[in-house]
Amino acid sequence: EPEVTQTPSHQVTQMGQEVILRCVPISNHLYFYWYRQILGQKVEFLVSFYNNEISEKSEIFDDQFSVERPDGSNFTLKIRSTKLEDSAMYFCASSDQAMNTEAFFGQGTRLTVV
Amino acid sequence: DAKTTQPPSMDCAEGRAANLPCNHSTISGNEYVYWYRQIHSQGPQYIIHGLKNNETNEMASLIITEDRKSSTLILPHATLRDTAVYYCIVRRRYGSGNTGKLIFGQGTTLQVKP
Numbered sequence: 001e002p003e004v005t006q007t008p009s010h011q012v013t014q015m016g017q018e019v020i021l022r023c024v025p026i027s028n029h030l031y032f033y034w035y036r037q038i039l040g041q042k043v044e045f046l047v048s049f050y051n052n053e054i055s056e057k058s059e060i061f062d063d064q065f066s067v068e069r070p071d072g073s074n075f076t077l078k079i080r081s082t083k084l085e086d087s088a089m090y091f092c093a094s095s096d097q098a099m100n101t102e103a104f105f106g107q108g109t110r111l112t113v114v
Numbered sequence: 115d116a117k118t119t120q121p122p123s124m125d126c127a128e129g130r131a132a133n134l135p136c137n138h139s140t141i142s143g144n145e146y147v148y149w150y151r152q153i154h155s156q157g158p159q160y161i162i163h164g165l166k167n168n169e170t171n172e173m174a175s176l177i178i179t180e181d182r183k184s185s186t187l188i189l190p191h192a193t194l195r196d197t198a199v200y201y202c203i204v205r206r207r208y209g210s211g212n213t214g215k216l217i218f219g220q221g222t223t224l225q226v227k228p
Contacts, residue, residue: 004157031214043158043201043218056213091157095214102148103216105157 002026006092006106013082013113021077021109023092032075033093033103034067036060043091049075082113118202123223126196132189134222136202139183144207147178148216149187151198158201158218161187192226199223 005024013019025032034046047057049067066078075094079086089110093103119137126132138147148163162169162176164185169176175188189196201221206212 033215035216035218037155042220043152043216045215045217048213048215050213056215089155093157097214102160102163103214105159107157108155 002104004092004094004104004106006090006109008109009107010110011112013111015084015113016081019079019082019111021079021090021092021111023075023077023094023106024073025075025092025094026096026104027073029094029096029104031095031097031103032067032069033095034077035091035093035105036088037091037108038085038088046077079111082111084113087111087113118204118219120200120202120219120222122220123225125225125227126189126192128194128226128228129191132187132192132196132224132226134187134189134200134202134224135184136187137184138202138204141182141204142206145204146207147176147182147185148203148205149174149176150201150203150216150218151196152201152221153195153198158216161200192224194226194228197224197226 007022032049035043037043045058047061048055064080068076089108091108092106095103146165149161150158152158162174164176178185199221201218203216
């Protein structure tokens with residue numbers, strides 16, 4: 001069964017450093033998403049991406065965040081200057097249609113900012 | 115997107131049916147009901163979705179009331195592996211200001227007991 005793959009599974013970084021979280025969506029999917037989940041809290045939407053541009057972003061997704069689909073297969077989330085409060089699980093998701101079909105989620109990257 | 119209300123927690127005996135309720139009294143005609151679950155901080159997993167008719171797949175059944183103000187997810191024979199947080203999410207059709215994002219609430223923590 002096709003799946004969304006995220007790397008690394010766990011990343012530890014120093015406050016102020018840049019991190020790039022990587023995702024390989026399912027190959028024929030066209031819609032891509034990032035979500036995060038702070039420990040013990042609910043899953044929060046960050047950004048949706050379609051046709052090589054952001055289609056929607058949440059208030060969390062400020063100027064420190066960016067997304068890119070650099071090579072037609074990877075989908076990355078960059079945090080420019082990490083803060084302690086960026087520590088969370090980050091989930092990538094993809095779907096083949098935004099309309100009425102399910103999103104498939106990766107297993108997440110646990111980001112720890114120290 | 116309409117808000118949903120779910121009980122924070124439920125227990126179910128292994129082998130019995132688990133019936134998880136969800137209220138979405140402000141749902142509008144172009145909004146679908148989706149169910150996802152999250153097993154112990156893994157990525158959310160799609161279960162089922164529907165508009166107004168009852169739906170069944172290999173994982174579960176979805177019963178939507180005639181007025182569409184509430185629904186019930188049924189896991190017919192719960193196993194220990196079904197212990198998870200279950201999320202009921204209402205989402206508009208793509209193109210109605212919806213980019214495919216999912217808004218997660220707190221969900222229902224289902225504990226399946228031996």
